[in-house]
């Protein structure tokens with residue numbers, strides 16, 4: 001009996017556990033929408049597609065279909081044997097020129113904003129200060145380029161908290177700002193933070209997200225260099241010793257049907273919650289680095305560098321595929337990005353440095369880490 005229960009539990013865990021626990025971020029049979037968003041920018045892209053474009057497309061399609069049906073039934077040769085001979089109607093022509101222009105302006109308003117955010121790597125910065133029970137004023141050097149200075153209350157976010165909990169403070173109610181637009185901005189808190197409290201001030205114009213989730217994205221903490229080749233990807237980490245590794249698709253017999261054509265032998269590993277600068281190029285022909293969960297897609301072109309960025313809001317494994325027809329095995333160069341906590345990322349960096357014959361950078365306990373990636377891979381499958 002015990003064995004039976006154990007067997008059922010194991011079956012349940014292997015059958016549904018891995019995917020049901022939100023670890024599967026890729027496509028499933030029957031999906032028609034976007035893959036789940038794992039970044040604020042992806043949420044904005046989804047809003048643009050689902051709430052702006054789809055209603056517009058639907059209304060236009062239904063309207064045009066209705067016009068066509070009306071013309072087909074009302075003005076066919078049988079019901080309308082003697083057609084009228086006029087060829088212009090000024091009012092109608094103004095409407096069918098002006099209407100589409102207005103629709104395009106609405107689309108452009110949201111679209112240009114997204115294009116800008118995807119193209120310009122965030123430059124926000126963060127000041128972390130410890131409270132002492134008396135200090136209420138905290139300063140921040142406003143040394144951004146002239147067009148990017150902190151000049152309005154929305155360019156500043158203030159958080160206060162302890163190791164256990166943190167809260168976002170509200171401008172006006174909890175703090176006031178002085179020196180907006182000048183070289184030094186001062187945040188004046190209404191109540192001095194206690195000695196065990198930390199104040200975090202984020203500033204800059206790199207705003208992503210909407211409503212309460214809106215946040216200032218910080219400047220990148222690392223660069224990921226991506227090189228596409230026929231047929232695979234090579235990744236290097238210039239900030240951590242420039243170690244480099246190839247990432248190739250796992251053959252069918254080494255993975256599951258769900259992960260075949262997604263899973264690779266060496267995943268990209270990046271830390272959660274940090275801005276990652278992605279720089280792409282290619283060795284032979286044009287490839288394209290695409291990560292739908294982060295809503296990024298950037299061509300990898302031989303002889304030039306392209307740049308984009310992403311910031312993952314949660315841990316997990318995220319899959320993408322080369323998105324530029326690049327040859328006969330174009331479908332065999334998937335992308336697998338593993339987003340992990342900062343400590344785990346540092347341990348991984350040290351393990352990669354060890355493989356490249358470099359001394360550890362973070363002094364991680366590699367013995368403990370060595371078994372972790374394999375265990376994760378097993379859980380994800």
Ligand SMILES: [Cu+2]
Pocket residue numbers: 228229286287288322323324325326330333
């Ligand atoms: Cu390719």
